[in-house]
Amino acid sequence: MAKQIGRVSYKLQYAVKFICTANVPGTSQTTDAFVAGSYQTAVTIHNPHRTKARIRKKIASPIGISKFLETTIEPDGVERVTCGQVRDFGLHLIHGFEGFLVIESDLSLDVIAVYTAAPNGGQVSTMDVQRINERKL
Secondary structure: OOEEEOOEEEOEEEEEEEEEEEEOOOOOOOOOOOOOEEEEEEEEEEOOOOOOEEEEEEEEEOOEEOOOEEEEEOOOOEEEEEHHHHHHHOOOOOOOEEEEEEEEEOOOOEEEEEEEEEOOOOOOOEEEEEEOOOEEO
16 A cells, blocks of 8 residues: 555655765774775666656664655656765764665656765775666555
């Protein structure tokens, strides 16, 4: 059964692994989850339909789960979510974020995640692009 808020029926969901952090050994920004380096995620959401798509998105991490932010994407429109926007979700994250960006929509979307990593203080050394599959609610 689809989740409904007001009159919007969110029928589809996308769970995107979202990483915005660094592992800097010898500092307070040390984690056992990643090798030393800096990690970034950028997610692009495209509405391929001829009608406006209603979406909502939240972040979920071991620190907490944010409230949903609701928006719309125009026909053939695109929205991006980057590490610089994580603070907009209202969670107090001191040393970055590792968890999920959860997107719910009333229409099927194209959701693409781009992951980059670099040695501390260096330029990008690796990049991966993944299409995120939808699931029905």
